[in-house]
Amino acid sequence: MARQHTTSRDVAQRAGVSRTTVSFVLNNVEGANISEDTRQRVLAAAEELGYVPHAAAQVLAGQRTQIIALIFPWTPHHLPTHVFLLQVLEGLLRVVREKGLRLLIDSPGDGRGHRSYLNLMRAKRIDGLIVIDPRSDDPALRSLIDGGFPLVLIGNLPGMPVSSVDVDNRAAARAAVQHLLDYGHTRIACITNAPLPSFTVTEERLLGYRDALEAAAIPYDEHLVRMGAYTPESGFSTMSSLLDEADPLPTAVFVASDVVAFGAIAAIQQRNLRVPHDIAVVGFDDVPLARFMNPPLTTVHIPATRLGRQAGELLYSLVIDEAAAERRILLDTQLVVRSSSGPH
């Protein structure tokens, strides 16, 4: 069996040169003087033997791993509805491919010790990582930042010296609610996501909601604010409870996440209320399916693919240039008006 890894020694032997020469040739080392003749001999030998350098050996000899990691906060259970991840992957995989890297994915989970994604860096398994929706109380993140590891956030972590790519969630949410105000709505409910205190994203969107109301001099009514949990099911149930309990009913709802909005719309329609006629709905994310819903969903477009791409490129620059300074990039959002929202 050819179960034996062919090593650079095999190539050297076949080409009748030393292992060093093989290394020089295959890595196109600048200062090395290799005659064109032997160069070709080495290349031919490597080709014939199907030589592929042993990754671990290269790493150990001081090279980079050529692997970066993407860490996302969603547990496996919640994953299937997080289309956002796919969009980020689209952008990120493009960069990864361009740069000849590989991508490892993981979620922090409860992963203490060995399982922690912090160990990915400590064990030098990866060159750097991207963390989506970082939690401010994550100790692993602190260690990474303190350790000076190449790290890019998708989201933000106020006050920490770390590179990030993000959107202005607060302003975007405010614009979405403003859109409803412009339509004449004054009784506007809000379904945001789980109140994990350290997830800044949902909090910011809630703040944007309050900003808009405040600017319109509409008092904040906590009975109109509910917490979903990233899933359409949670949208369905929280909207249902809202319809049960709110009196009078809201005439519009701002839902801080499209997939949750899908569930909310289903709940509204199940009661034979019509969207947007009886209740207008605005979502957040502009998931690919949003425009194919019935009715097509008015929502805030987040350039998720570009977030992924920019994060990848930023991380790459950090990996290549260790002295690179931290950078914070803010991408634009855009309100996409479709048919789920309308005049009061």
Next chain:
Amino acid sequence: MARQHTTSRDVAQRAGVSRTTVSFVLNNVEGANISEDTRQRVLAAAEELGYVPHAAAQVLAGQRTQIIALIFPWTPHHLPTHVFLLQVLEGLLRVVREKGLRLLIDSPGDGRGHRSYLNLMRAKRIDGLIVIDPRSDDPALRSLIDGGFPLVLIGNLPGMPVSSVDVDNRAAARAAVQHLLDYGHTRIACITNAPLPSFTVTEERLLGYRDALEAAAIPYDEHLVRMGAYTPESGFSTMSSLLDEADPLPTAVFVASDVVAFGAIAAIQQRNLRVPHDIAVVGFDDVPLARFMNPPLTTVHIPATRLGRQAGELLYSLVIDEAAAERRILLDTQLVVRSSSGPH
């Protein structure tokens, strides 16, 4: 700066023992006789120094990489609508976590040479891999199989000696169409996915469609069969063309993929036709959002999460036990009847 990796030598020095002893202690080597006293000293030293073994060095010394890869055939561009991937990830990440592995993801793309996922194995970067929707004309797959690398398919590759986890797409599609026949429909259109000849999945679903028609003695009408492309957009446009050209209109459509069905439904509704009243729709996949559509989508449930889990466990057994025989696992599907289908 503590930019220096702490090695097992450091631990040895601090505990006042040899590096070998450190290795014995930390790996709980069976035959080694280590006194409880020094054992504790070593453990303490490792803890104090925050020692984490260098992954590459471990691999080079003959250990496994503890990394497996998931290869999926969708280009970045098509990724965002492939919720199926997220579902598979849900199951797979669970296994990966249980076994203490890491997961690397990639798509074959056009990746020749260095970029090919084949090189992941050749460079010994991973211990094994899972390939979704394998193409029979993929040369990398052949090499992997011939090379005896640990490999599990999600999907199938008839006639190849390789482990796989799959569902019976043909039977499931047949059941879905039979459901429409039972409702009294006789003019049933079909929207399946791109006719890449080597993707067996879509072909099988089309065959199931034909099986059902044939059993009901309904002639196959190629004008009622269209090719989508995995996206809601493609569902929208193919359905639109079907509505333009088919005469008389079909009273039901079998769409071989939920996300495409969403687009198709949008196209139907845009013409002020009603689902299921004017045209009944049955999808395939039972994506998490299917039951929250308007109307809720009748579809074939695929246990995608379990596909991921089983594939992971199967792969793990192949990695651990090199002599393990190939296995083919077939999971059950189930028709989920909701409101997008109804009587003629």
Next chain:
DNA sequence: ATACCGTACTAACACGCGTTAGTCAAGATG
């Protein structure tokens, strides 16, 4: 008294690569 044996360790090798510091011959220079 000598051979033996289990306990508690350690020296040294191998894994496969990148790379630094050479070697050696041929030609150029003083």
Next chain:
DNA sequence: CATCTTGACTAACGCGTGTTAGTACGGTAT
């Protein structure tokens, strides 16, 4: 002629681990 450069290579080290083959030694059996 002696010295220096240059071209074309190679011997040998280090990366950090796992592991095999040993060493030293106190205590038993013969």
